[in-house]
Amino acid sequence: MTIKPWKILESHFIHKNVRIDKCELPNGMTIDGFVLEYGDWTTVVALTKQQEVVLVRQYRHGAQKVILELPGGAMDARDENPLQAARRELLEETGYASDNIIQIGCVSPNPANQTNLIYSFLALDAEKVSGQALDDTEDMEVVLKPLEKVITMAKNSELFQSMQVSAIFFALAYWDRIQ
């Protein structure tokens, strides 16, 4: 059996980046495909010289909860590439910067209905170089936690974002800590 793609017959937007594709399936059926046209995202595992992870606590309206997260965000027109977006988000959200940032993973947050990728980065020897530079709609608290504590949190589903658990996995793979 060979899996075939769907054929887009027509597309229209129902809201900013929400697209409905009228698609013909390989079996001839026609359905409406729901697509979220997002820009690519970045997430950063930023480690200080003291082996502490730089985290942010913020309110997330989908879950309606205040959550502790790795910094990161969507690429925008200012960013030439994912690395630059990761540096910018780290600096804006936390005031931390690093001269040693490495891409450790690149996957899809949800290939079923999102167009974008999420790039994971590891930032070593991160240092506080400024205050935060938040948008008017952002409110975040910077929190440092020991790396081993954050890994334990990830193991116990206490790092609440699936995409951030995968970023921790990529960091552990980079460090060859997966047996």
Next chain:
Amino acid sequence: MTIKPWKILESHFIHKNVRIDKCELPNGMTIDGFVLEYGDWTTVVALTKQQEVVLVRQYRHGAQKVILELPGGAMDARDENPLQAARRELLEETGYASDNIIQIGCVSPNPANQTNLIYSFLALDAEKVSGQALDDTEDMEVVLKPLEKVITMAKNSELFQSMQVSAIFFALAYWDRIQ
């Protein structure tokens, strides 16, 4: 500083499960919050007695790619709980079943704008007990791969779904394979 939640002033739907919440932020600003009301999801790391992972290859229209994935899907009205949904999805998508299914993780796919959780399960000694039972809109090929190969794929971003990388992480944590 204490991070405060947003206050919902009014809500309306612009498409099936797409909600717009007019929200008041802690700083007094008013913005439109974009929320996807999804049911909870499950994903299953199903291992045969030969230590092979049961995967499915399918077309994903968001990414417009044919992708190799762990089985899983959304809970529906037939499911009493996430475990039952995981069993059902595994059976429908692959024809495999297991008497030994363990929940290994529960996080949010995207707390920024999704309401749902994703439950990860480990299914041991999975056996083929039937054919697939796919919806009319589904077309999937069952593929078995050695566990160690799948872990290597995850490390190299070849397991393309972020939520599935986190499921592999939870399985490795369960097995105490993270140093």
